[in-house]
Structures are given as C-alpha cells and as structure tokens.
Amino acid sequence: xxxxxxxxxxxxxxxxxxxxxNAGVDYVSTAxxxxxxxxxxxxxxxxxxxxxxxxxxxxxxxxxxxxxTRVASNLNDASTMYxxxxxxxxxxxxxxxxxxxxxxKDGIDFQCTxxxxxxxxxxxxxxxxxxxxxxxxxATKETPYLQIGEIKYGKPILDRVIHFDSTDLDEAATCAxxxxxxxxxxxxxxxxxxxxxxxKTDALEIKHRLKLLENDPYLESxxxxxxxxxxxxxxxxxTLSWQTSSEAYTEAENWLSPRNIYTS
Amino acid sequence: xxxxxxxxxxxxxxxxxxxxxNAGVDYVSTAxxxxxxxxxxxxxxxxxxxxxxxxxxxxxxxxxxxxxTRVASNLNDASTMYxxxxxxxxxxxxxxxxxxxxxxKDGIDFQCTxxxxxxxxxxxxxxxxxxxxxxxxxATKETPYLQIGEIKYGKPILDRVIHFDSTDLDEAATCAxxxxxxxxxxxxxxxxxxxxxxxKTDALEIKHRLKLLENDPYLESxxxxxxxxxxxxxxxxxTLSWQTSSEAYTEAENWLSPRNIYTS
Numbered sequence: 001x002x003x004x005x006x007x008x009x010x011x012x013x014x015x016x017x018x019x020x021x022n023a024g025v026d027y028v029s030t031a032x033x034x035x036x037x038x039x040x041x042x043x044x045x046x047x048x049x050x051x052x053x054x055x056x057x058x059x060x061x062x063x064x065x066x067x068x069t070r071v072a073s074n075l076n077d078a079s080t081m082y083x084x085x086x087x088x089x090x091x092x093x094x095x096x097x098x099x100x101x102x103x104x105k106d107g108i109d110f111q112c113t114x115x116x117x118x119x120x121x122x123x124x125x126x127x128x129x130x131x132x133x134x135x136x137x138x139a140t141k142e143t144p145y146l147q148i149g150e151i152k153y154g155k156p157i158l159d160r161v162i163h164f165d166s167t168d169l170d171e172a173a174t175c176a177x178x179x180x181x182x183x184x185x186x187x188x189x190x191x192x193x194x195x196x197x198x199x200k201t202d203a204l205e206i207k208h209r210l211k212l213l214e215n216d217p218y219l220e221s222x223x224x225x226x227x228x229x230x231x232x233x234x235x236x237x238x239t240l241s242w243q244t245s246s247e248a249y250t251e252a253e254n255w256l257s258p259r260n261i262y263t264s
Numbered sequence: 265x266x267x268x269x270x271x272x273x274x275x276x277x278x279x280x281x282x283x284x285x286n287a288g289v290d291y292v293s294t295a296x297x298x299x300x301x302x303x304x305x306x307x308x309x310x311x312x313x314x315x316x317x318x319x320x321x322x323x324x325x326x327x328x329x330x331x332x333t334r335v336a337s338n339l340n341d342a343s344t345m346y347x348x349x350x351x352x353x354x355x356x357x358x359x360x361x362x363x364x365x366x367x368x369k370d371g372i373d374f375q376c377t378x379x380x381x382x383x384x385x386x387x388x389x390x391x392x393x394x395x396x397x398x399x400x401x402x403a404t405k406e407t408p409y410l411q412i413g414e415i416k417y418g419k420p421i422l423d424r425v426i427h428f429d430s431t432d433l434d435e436a437a438t439c440a441x442x443x444x445x446x447x448x449x450x451x452x453x454x455x456x457x458x459x460x461x462x463x464k465t466d467a468l469e470i471k472h473r474l475k476l477l478e479n480d481p482y483l484e485s486x487x488x489x490x491x492x493x494x495x496x497x498x499x500x501x502x503t504l505s506w507q508t509s510s511e512a513y514t515e516a517e518n519w520l521s522p523r524n525i526y527t528s
Contacts, residue, residue, distance in 0.1 A: 032520075034520055035520055035521070035522045036518055036520035036521055036522075037521075037522060046520075060522060063522070064522055152416035152417055152450070153416055153417070153419065153420055155417065155450055156417055156420075156446050156449065156450060157494070157498075159449060159450065160491060160494050160495065160498075161494075161495065161498050170503055170504060171498075173504050174498070174501055174503070174504055175498065177504070178498075178501070182420050185420065185423060186416070186419050186420060186423065195520060197520065198506070206518075206520075208506045209518070209519075209520060210504075210506060211519065218502070218504055218505065221502050222501050222502060225497075225500070225501050225502065226497065226501065227424060229493070229496075229497030229500065230421070230424050230425075230494075230497065231424065231425065232493075233489075233490065233493030233494065233497060234421075234424075234425050234435075234438070234439065234442075236489070236493065237438055237442070237486050237489050237490065238482070238485050238486060238489065239434055239438070240434060240437050240438055240441070240474075240482055241482065242462070242472045242474060254300060254470075254473070255473075255475065256296070256298055256299055256300035256310075256459060256461065256470075256473060257299070257300055257301075258299045258300075258301060258324060258327070258328055
C-alpha cells in the first residue's frame with residue numbers, strides 16, 4: 001500500500017509520501033513515491049505516486065524519456081499545471097492500456113494514481129489528482145487537500161485542521177506528518193522513510209525538503225505529544241448519562257428487541 | 265454503508281451501531297442494526313449487522329423463525345456464546361448460498377457480517393464477529409474490540425484508548441460514540457440515530473441502552489469538546505524544524521530528483 005497527500009494553502013504547497021511498497025504481506029520493500037521535476041526559477045513540479053508500482057514507474061520512465069528526447073509535448077513544454085496533469089494522465093492511459101489485458105487475465109490490480117502539484121512562472125500554484133483512467137481533478141479552496149493510497153485513517157485530522165485561507169505552511173506540514181503517522185499506526189503497509197516537501201508560493205524553487213527515517217526525533221516527538229494530548233482530551237470529555245440523553249431507557253419498551261420488527 | 269462496533273473489557277461489553285442504510289447515494293433510508301435477543305436472568309445476546317441489508321434481514325428472520333418454531337438448534341438452545349456465533353454463521357451460509365448465484369449475475373455485493381456479543385449464565389461474556397462465509401472470530405484481551413462496515417475512520421481512537429484490563433464501561437461507551445461520530449463526519453453513508461448498549465458482566469440483563477438522535481445534546485457536547493481539544497493539541501505540537509531533522513536538505517543533493525532513479 002501507500003499513503004501520499006498534498007495540501008494547497010494560500011501560502012503554498014505541502015506534499016508528502018511514505019516509502020513502503022508490498023506485493024502481499026510476504027514481500028515488503030522500500031520505494032520512493034515523491035519526485036521533484038522542478039527547474040528552479042522557471043517551474044516547480046512535484047509528483048506523488050500510488051497504486052501498482054510497475055505502472056507508476058513506467059509512467060515516470062515515460063516522463064523522463066520525453067524530457068530526454070525533447071519530444072514536442074513533455075513536462076517542460078506544458079505552460080500550465082493543468083497541461084502538466086493532462087500530460088501525465090495521457091501517459092497513464094497509454095501504460096494502462098498496454099498492460100490492461102495481460103494483468104486482467106490474472107486478476108492483478110493495475111490501478112495507479114498520481115498527485116501533481118507545483119507552479120509554473122506567471123501562474124498560481126495548483127494541485128491535481130490524476131486518476132488511473134487519465135482524468136484529472138483539481139484541489140479547490142473548499143477541499144484544499146488531496147490524498148492517494150490508504151486515505152481513510154489520516155483524513156479526520158485533515159478535515160479538522162486544514163483551511164486554505166488560514167493554515168500556514170508549517171502547520172500544514174505538521175498536519176501532513178500527523179496524518180501519515182496515524183496511517184502508519186493502523187496500516188502496516190504504510191511505512192517510513194517519509195519524504196516531505198514545502199513549497200512557498202512564487203519561490204519557483206524547492207527550499208524545504210526532508211526525509212524522515214523510522215526513528216526521526218521530530219516524528220517521535222509529535223507522535224508522543226499527540227498520543228498524550230488525545231488521551232487527555234478523552235479523559236476530559238463529559239461523561240455519558242444513560243438517563244438524560246435524547247431517548248432514555250424505559251423498562252416498558254425495549255426498542256432493540258427484534259419483536260419490534262419481526263412478528264415472531 | 266454502516267458502522268457498528270463492540271468493545272469487550274474486564275467489566276463487560278459495549279455495542280453500538282449507526283442506523284443509515286443506502287443503495288447508492290440516491291436511495292438513503294434508516295434501518296436498525298443493533299438487536300437484543302436477551303432473556304433476562306438467563307442469557308444476554310446482542311447482534312449488530314452490516315453489509316447487504318436483504319441478507320442480514322433474512323438471517324434475523326431465520327433466527328426469529330427458529331425461536332418461534334422451537335426447532336432443535338435455535339438461539340436459546342445454544343449453551344455457549346461460541347455456539348451462538350456458530351449458529352448465526354450457519355444461517356448466514358444458508359442465506360448467502362440461496363442468493364449467491366442470482367446476485368452475482370448482476371454484480372451485486374451480497375457480503376454481510378455480524379457482531380455477536382453477550383453472556384450465557386455460568387459462562388464469561390464473549391464477543392464474536394461472524395463473517396459472510398459463516399466462520400467466526402472471537403475478540404481477545406489483546407484486541408478487545410471488533411468493527412464491521414466502514415471501520416477505518418473510527419479505528420485510531422480505539423487503538424489509543426481501549427485496553428481490556430483498564431478501560432471502564434463508561435469510558436468504552438464514550439469512546440464508541442466518538443469513534444462513530446468521527447466516522448459520520450467523513451462518510452455520509454453512516455448516520456444517526458445511534459443505538460448503544462452497555463452490559464455489565466454477570467448482570468445477565470441489559471439495563472443501559474440509548475438511542476441518540478441527530479441533535480442529541482451529549483453527542484453534540486462530545487463532538488465539540490473533541491474538536492476543540494484536537495485543535496488545541498495540534499496547536500501545541502512542537503514545530504517541525506527543516507534544518508535539524510534526521511536527513512536535512514543539502515543544496516548539493518536533491519534526492520527527490522528522478523535523476524537519482526532514472527538515467528534520463
């Protein structure tokens with residue numbers, strides 16, 4: 001499995017990814033899933049990958065090949081982030097179509113998804129998801145983050161903390177790491193090192209990138225602070241009153257009895 | 265969708281369920297998913313249901329029919345909770361087999377799962393999951409809770425708070441409601457009313473049951489307390505230092521560059 005997420009705010013962009021890959025539980029390995037295709041001063045392009053590793057690697061290889069051979073439409077030809085996302089969607093369709101019938105025969109999941117974020121000089125920073133089918137979706141002010149892979153465990157904290165207009169980039173980075181850490185706790189197929197990048201709007205260059213290893217002191221410090229705070233918050237919750245809530249128990253009626261539903 | 269969970273501790277059992285059911289997003293309705301088949305003083309049997317509503321309703325109908333016709337093996341004949349779970353697994357296999365080929369033809373998911381908790385006089389309280397295939401799994405001291413339906417959003421809080429030996433029943437009930445509330449926030453197909461039951465070991469009777477409606481004051485109070493505490497806990501986290509973490513950025517090497525992987 002995999003967990004990658006990207007957060008777009010008024011101040012810029014955070015992109016982060018775990019590095020675990022597995023084929024079943026008996027083949028676990030490490031794979032980089034966050035890639036930087038930037039040309040400092042001109043364009044920042046960051047790509048996160050999830051899904052079938054063979055498919056995503058093939059797409060990245062095609063991106064690199066097109067850059068090398070300088071074919072007419074390559075990553076650096078695109079004049080907007082929308083075109084960048086469309087181009088990656090186009091390559092994804094090509095790779096998936098080449099492999100679909102062979103993988104389908106053996107029931108192998110060939111789905112793959114991408115997060116594509118960055119800024120091209122003269123444009124605003126943008127963030128896209130590219131689906132396995134090649135279509136693209138843009139992050140908006142209403143939902144300024146996108147996730148791929150094992151997305152559920154780490155979503156509640158994003159919903160509670162991230163706001164396009166008010167969250168600053170350091171907060172967004174901490175929230176991204178917390179989101180990944182919660183996911184690692186529940187899903188063993190998501191694991192370190194964690195790669196994370198911070199991009200400030202209009203910098204047109206990545207100045208902040210970190211690779212956090214298994215026992216990284218910061219990761220451990222937010223993990224323990226968070227656990228303690230969550231336990232304290234839980235202890236401080238008001239106690240449930242079994243008498244005063246909206247529909248209290250009356251001896252006369254057990255509405256949970258199946259007799260209320262079935263005439264047995 | 266559905267979210268049901270049950271927590272077994274040294275002190276007894278908590279079982280809780282949402283009440284939303286849907287066929288696609290354009291057909292949403294309410295369905296009870298927590299049922300009480302207890303005979304006070306003799307046995308407490310609680311059942312939660314998830315999955316294809318037609319399948320789970322059929323299983324409950326067979327349970328009721330067997331109780332009415334007093335066939336040799338019915339819910340009240342079982343002398344252990346293990347036998348209760350096995351019996352429900354047996355009925356599930358019957359219903360699933362009757363319908364499998366017809367539902368499969370049209371690609372309809374016929375999976376259904378059950379949580380079965382309670383106590384039979386002379387035995388300890390036990391908690392089981394019954395799978396769609398009819399096999400059963402018992403909750404243990406190491407993992408004293410079981411979930412069915414939309415299980416991921418509500419799992420992190422359970423992992424952090426619930427311990428078989430030390431969590432009391434009121435804490436477990438609050439944690440169950442928080443777990444359901446987090447799930448409702450992220451998945452619109454999980455919704456109120458929430459039914460929750462508290463069972464004290466050896467009481468052999470359900471004395472605490474609640475149905476919490478949409479705007480239940482307690483549910484709102486823990487929701488807002490929790491949101492505030494989570495936001496505060498987040499603000500109090502140590503700030504990420506981009507310089508001092510385990511592998512800081514050096515100008516010389518951009519390890520996120522695809523050039524480290526592809527020779528383009």
